[in-house]
Amino acid sequence: MTLPRLAAALAxxxxxxxxxxxxxxxxxxxxxxxxxARARGLSGExxxxxxxxxxxxxxxxxxxKDLRLLVRDRIEKGxxxxxxxxxxxxxxxxxxxxxxxxxxxxxxxxxxxxxxxILGAAGIFVALRRRSARTGxxxxxxxxxxxxxLDEILTREG
Amino acid sequence: MIVEVGHFALVLxxxxxxxxxxxxxxGAVRGDARAxxxxxxxSGGQFLFVAISFAALTWAHVVSDFSVVNVFENSHSTKPMIxxxxxxxxxxxxxxxxxVAILALFGALxxxxxxxxxxTLRANVLGVQAWVAVAFYLFVLLTSNPxxxxxxxxxxxxxLNPLLQDFGLAVHPPLLYLGYVGFSIAFSFxxxxxxxxxxxxxxxxxxxxxxxxxxxxxxxxxxMGSYWAYYELGWGGWWFWDPVENASLLPWLxxxxxxxxxxxxxxxxxxxxxxxLLAILAFSLSLLGTFLVRSGVLTSVHAFATDxxxxxxxxxxxxxxxxxxxxxxxxRAATLTKGGLFAPISREGSLVFNNLFLTAATATxxxxxxxxxxxxxxxxxxxxxxxxxxxMTFGPLMVPLLIALPVGPFLAWKRGDIAAxxxxxxxxxxxxxxxxxxxxxxxGHAVLPALGVGxxxxxxxxxxxxxxxxxxxxxxxxxxxxxxxxxxxxxxGTMLGHFGVGVMLLGIVAESAWKIEQVLVMKxxxxxxxxxxxxxxxxxxxxxxPNWDEVIARFRVSDGTxxxxxxxxxxxxxxxxxxxxxxxxAIETWGLFSQLYLAIGEAQGDGVAMRIYWKPLVLLxxxxxxxxxxxxxxxxxxxxxxxxxPTPRKAAAMALPAAAE
Numbered sequence: 001m002t003l004p005r006l007a008a009a010l011a012x013x014x015x016x017x018x019x020x021x022x023x024x025x026x027x028x029x030x031x032x033x034x035x036x037a038r039a040r041g042l043s044g045e046x047x048x049x050x051x052x053x054x055x056x057x058x059x060x061x062x063x064x065k066d067l068r069l070l071v072r073d074r075i076e077k078g079x080x081x082x083x084x085x086x087x088x089x090x091x092x093x094x095x096x097x098x099x100x101x102x103x104x105x106x107x108x109x110x111x112x113x114x115x116x117x118i119l120g121a122a123g124i125f126v127a128l129r130r131r132s133a134r135t136g137x138x139x140x141x142x143x144x145x146x147x148x149x150l151d152e153i154l155t156r157e158g
Numbered sequence: 159m160i161v162e163v164g165h166f167a168l169v170l171x172x173x174x175x176x177x178x179x180x181x182x183x184x185g186a187v188r189g190d191a192r193a194x195x196x197x198x199x200x201s202g203g204q205f206l207f208v209a210i211s212f213a214a215l216t217w218a219h220v221v222s223d224f225s226v227v228n229v230f231e232n233s234h235s236t237k238p239m240i241x242x243x244x245x246x247x248x249x250x251x252x253x254x255x256x257x258v259a260i261l262a263l264f265g266a267l268x269x270x271x272x273x274x275x276x277x278t279l280r281a282n283v284l285g286v287q288a289w290v291a292v293a294f295y296l297f298v299l300l301t302s303n304p305x306x307x308x309x310x311x312x313x314x315x316x317x318l319n320p321l322l323q324d325f326g327l328a329v330h331p332p333l334l335y336l337g338y339v340g341f342s343i344a345f346s347f348x349x350x351x352x353x354x355x356x357x358x359x360x361x362x363x364x365x366x367x368x369x370x371x372x373x374x375x376x377x378x379x380x381x382m383g384s385y386w387a388y389y390e391l392g393w394g395g396w397w398f399w400d401p402v403e404n405a406s407l408l409p410w411l412x413x414x415x416x417x418x419x420x421x422x423x424x425x426x427x428x429x430x431x432x433x434x435l436l437a438i439l440a441f442s443l444s445l446l447g448t449f450l451v452r453s454g455v456l457t458s459v460h461a462f463a464t465d466x467x468x469x470x471x472x473x474x475x476x477x478x479x480x481x482x483x484x485x486x487x488x489x490r491a492a493t494l495t496k497g498g499l500f501a502p503i504s505r506e507g508s509l510v511f512n513n514l515f516l517t518a519a520t521a522t523x524x525x526x527x528x529x530x531x532x533x534x535x536x537x538x539x540x541x542x543x544x545x546x547x548x549x550m551t552f553g554p555l556m557v558p559l560l561i562a563l564p565v566g567p568f569l570a571w572k573r574g575d576i577a578a579x580x581x582x583x584x585x586x587x588x589x590x591x592x593x594x595x596x597x598x599x600x601x602g603h604a605v606l607p608a609l610g611v612g613x614x615x616x617x618x619x620x621x622x623x624x625x626x627x628x629x630x631x632x633x634x635x636x637x638x639x640x641x642x643x644x645x646x647x648x649x650x651g652t653m654l655g656h657f658g659v660g661v662m663l664l665g666i667v668a669e670s671a672w673k674i675e676q677v678l679v680m681k682x683x684x685x686x687x688x689x690x691x692x693x694x695x696x697x698x699x700x701x702x703x704p705n706w707d708e709v710i711a712r713f714r715v716s717d718g719t720x721x722x723x724x725x726x727x728x729x730x731x732x733x734x735x736x737x738x739x740x741x742x743x744a745i746e747t748w749g750l751f752s753q754l755y756l757a758i759g760e761a762q763g764d765g766v767a768m769r770i771y772w773k774p775l776v777l778l779x780x781x782x783x784x785x786x787x788x789x790x791x792x793x794x795x796x797x798x799x800x801x802x803x804p805t806p807r808k809a810a811a812m813a814l815p816a817a818a819e
Binding site: 025029044045053054055058093094110114121128131132 | 393395398399400401456499502510514515517518519521522525526529533537539540541542543544545546547550551552555677678679759760762767
């Protein structure tokens with residue numbers, strides 16, 4: 001009977017992770033709407049560490065609540081947005097950021113999308129150039145040499 | 159007994175698939191017509207046996223046979239019948255059985271509709287299809303058997319996850335799988351073409367309807383999942399860039415690219431090698447999606463490592479088919495002849511542009527989804543990649559694609575005249591700029607949303623303009639209706655598909671830029687104003703359903719006019735068996751497309767935390783995807799794509815003199 005128990009445990013775990021969200025609660029919110037807006041903005045950038053890819057703004061896990069309160073606490077103490085993020089990274093590591101910072105570890109991640117675009121465009125450009133170089137311009141008239149060769153082929157086939 | 163029959167039928171289906179994976183291909187090599195012809199009846203038999211197997215599991219769920227482990231874990235005797243049935247695929251084992259059932263269905267359909275395909279191609283396609291089938295039958299039978307029994311059956315089941323007890327999630331997986339598995343046909347055709355070393359425009363014509371059908375199902379499946387998340391999860395979001403969502407977006411992006419490149423192949427015999435590669439890619443990404451969702455690797459790398467049997471098995475399948483097909487591709491691609499030439503500014507050029515950006519977008523979603531896993535596996539470093547990353551990368555990649563989108567259909571094949579197109583689209587451009595300026599002026603001088611509205615206008619009017627010019631609506635209005643009727647269905651499909659993108663974009667822009675949110679504690683008797691609405695909390699009412707109890711909060715909403723107020727009743731439900739709470743949102747649509755959205759949070763003191771949203775034009779997001787899907791269906795009814803259709807009737811052919819441009 002361990003299998004069903006395991007399944008039940010998994011299901012329960014899943015339920016805790018994806019349970020209905022209430023996210024930011026009225027009693028957590030800052031009274032200054034400007035500061036609150038900043039807090040909401042930052043919350044969207046921060047991962048609820050125990051959830052599956054949810055931001056702390058979307059999650060109602062207890063940890064997300066703690067982090068939301070922490071963010072608001074730092075904002076009220078006068079931290080800038082960057083200082084708040086630095087503070088959280090120092091405590092929880094890069095994992096807490098949903099928008100990873102550009103560094104040696106994430107260089108490939110950030111550059112690949114645009115590298116694919118640029119390399120793809122370059123590849124297409126080269127392929128088109130090569131082909132039109134091989135066969136002349138798309139609708140260029142035949143050279144005398146080509147014409148002679150065409151006649152030769154046509155007479156041979158005919 | 160019925161359950162054992164289901165199990166046995168699945169084993170028989172595997173046996174048939176094994177035969178089908180060898181004999182027809184061997185027949186194609188030897189030129190043995192009888193061996194090749196065997197593929198048809200065998201794929202029919204395979205489908206029959208899988209259908210029996212699926213029916214047996216459904217029966218076990220319907221009658222609540224808790225001696226079956228799968229039923230015990232995912233069902234309950236008091237669960238409503240619709241969720242007893244949808245519960246069949248609301249779990250790992252059952253959903254994989256659905257996966258193979260759909261695979262067998264597609265195989266049988268190819269055999270049926272493909273009767274007039276060249277014999278060797280048909281044999282090879284069905285052979286490759288059977289390889290995929292064998293791999294997944296083995297996966298189900300060896301690692302995910304849905305027919306396992308208890309020696310001592312329990313009295314009652316554990317019920318299905320309440321979040322899944324919902325109509326949206328009842329139809330979401332089948333739609334998604336029809337899309338995922340539908341791409342297996344394009345894959346099998348690609349592999350067969352590589353095996354034969356021969357490919358021509360007719361190949362594209364055979365593959366396109368299957369790809370189109372798969373694409374339509376996948377579009378609907380993703381949209382349904384998104385709408386489900388919107389109304390069920392209770393915080394009003396509709397796309398989270400969650401890895402599970404990305405797993406379904408990846409084959410969609412590749413499939414969309416494939417649809418467009420196959421047009422070039424069909425009409426101009428060009429982009430053959432690339433189209434083959436995309437066909438392989440679309441299905442490989444479907445397999446990847448299956449791996450990501452089914453192996454548990456997303457939840458955490460550790461969950462995957464502690465119970466790796468399933469994950470490793472699918473990873474094996476993934477590597478076998480991706481590796482095998484890419485090796486085949488590398489070996490044979492060079493032998494395929496290269497097709498027609500074209501100038502950069504041409505219909506072909508525009509479709510290449512489309513493919514370039516869709517490929518880059520696919521790469522973006524791919525790396526954003528897998529990079530954290532790869533990094534952790536390689537260096538142990540943990541990072542997160544979430545919505546802010548995709549907003550900064552995927553978003554900018556989509557903009558040029560969308561700007562160019564209305565121009566493409568106006569360009570002529572081989573060499574287009576950009577000046578002439580500009581002339582034709584000038585009015586649309588002026589109207590789009592006007593829409594941008596008007597939005598900017600009346601919506602608080604925000605630049606990005608105004609540009610978004612302008613782009614959406616450009617997409618919608620641009621798609622309509624193309625049809626208007628083709629039927630000469632303005633230059634010769636007299637015969638326009640006749641010409642409209644005579645226009646090929648694929649032209650209407652293109653228009654609808656592109657128009658739908660514009661509609662969706664308008665919804666996305668409006669929802670993101672102008673939603674209003676109120677989070678507050680409310681007690682019975684409290685009022686709150688949001689946008690033009692007065693939302694009054696009247697009282698709480700307890701209620702109960704077949705397998706849950708709930709507390710309904712009754713709200714009276716008036717929209718500031720003389721219209722009678724509307725009652726909205728969000729509730730907080732608790733499912734008895736799993737004692738798990740869910741939020742049932744109350745959503746009311748105003749003016750066709752905008753919605754007021756109420757969700758209950760936790761009780762706070764003698765009040766309750768409420769989230770109230772005003773979501774302007776939010777429905778357009780899903781209406782747009784629906785229009786895109788309808789475009790796909792309309793295109794699918796185009797006469798030239800009716801693969802198995804008998805010879806076209808003369809009358810119809812005469813009515814369409816200019817059908818093929």
